[in-house]
Amino acid sequence: MTKDQIFEFFRRLAEDNPSPQTELEFGNCYQLLVAVALSAQATDVGVNKATRALFARVQTPQQMLDLGEEGLKEHIKTIGLFNSKAKNVMELSRILVEQYGGEVPDNREALVTLPGVGRKTANVVLNCWFGQETFAVDTHIFRVGNRTGLAKGKTPEQVEAKLEKRVPAPFRVGAHHWLILHGRYVCKARTPECWRCKVADLCSFRKKVLEKPKGR
Ligand code: SF4
Numbered sequence: 001m002t003k004d005q006i007f008e009f010f011r012r013l014a015e016d017n018p019s020p021q022t023e024l025e026f027g028n029c030y031q032l033l034v035a036v037a038l039s040a041q042a043t044d045v046g047v048n049k050a051t052r053a054l055f056a057r058v059q060t061p062q063q064m065l066d067l068g069e070e071g072l073k074e075h076i077k078t079i080g081l082f083n084s085k086a087k088n089v090m091e092l093s094r095i096l097v098e099q100y101g102g103e104v105p106d107n108r109e110a111l112v113t114l115p116g117v118g119r120k121t122a123n124v125v126l127n128c129w130f131g132q133e134t135f136a137v138d139t140h141i142f143r144v145g146n147r148t149g150l151a152k153g154k155t156p157e158q159v160e161a162k163l164e165k166r167v168p169a170p171f172r173v174g175a176h177h178w179l180i181l182h183g184r185y186v187c188k189a190r191t192p193e194c195w196r197c198k199v200a201d202l203c204s205f206r207k208k209v210l211e212k213p214k215g216r
Helices: 003-015 029-038 044-057 061-067 069-076 082-100 119-128 139-148 156-166 175-185
Strands: none
Touching: 003 175, 029 044, 029 082, 029 119, 044 069, 061 069, 061 082, 069 082, 119 156, 119 175, 139 156, 139 175
């Protein structure tokens, strides 16, 4: 894609949704961090179902420590890998209390030292709470980046590096959301809905599905 095409690509994605938000539910930065840590290999809908009651009770890392690992497991047992996620959330809560005064640090270097927090989780928190220009490459962004030609790469890190380079200034904070939403609802994994895609003319995917399959 050319520079102008990339600008137009984001302009169109932004048009209908000028202030995109994550679909995870949270009330503060700590809850966002926990929700993102729980969302690995799980859907946002599934995480929200589990965290509604949890977050009504737990708003701070200290309150999580007071709840305890078994109490946390009771809340999140419907989420995949809940045993190891519970362990990580307890440990990261302990570190936040002991080393950061109960606050979530606003830089990637510190975030990725927390148990269960990788580069992607850190990027989501930095983007969604701190408003930083980060690109958390999940399965949707990886697919959309590669299919469209916007940011081709064999690994999430390569796609992230391309996005860093190519996303134009006005769209850098929202890009992460627009690409996820586009991948989740239009440029779907199995059958991309190219017949209703507003950026189809800019996309370089060779196997576009331009006619709606019967029965859909
Ligand atoms: S045209 Fe198809 S493959 Fe390209 S971005 Fe749109 S939905 Fe995805």
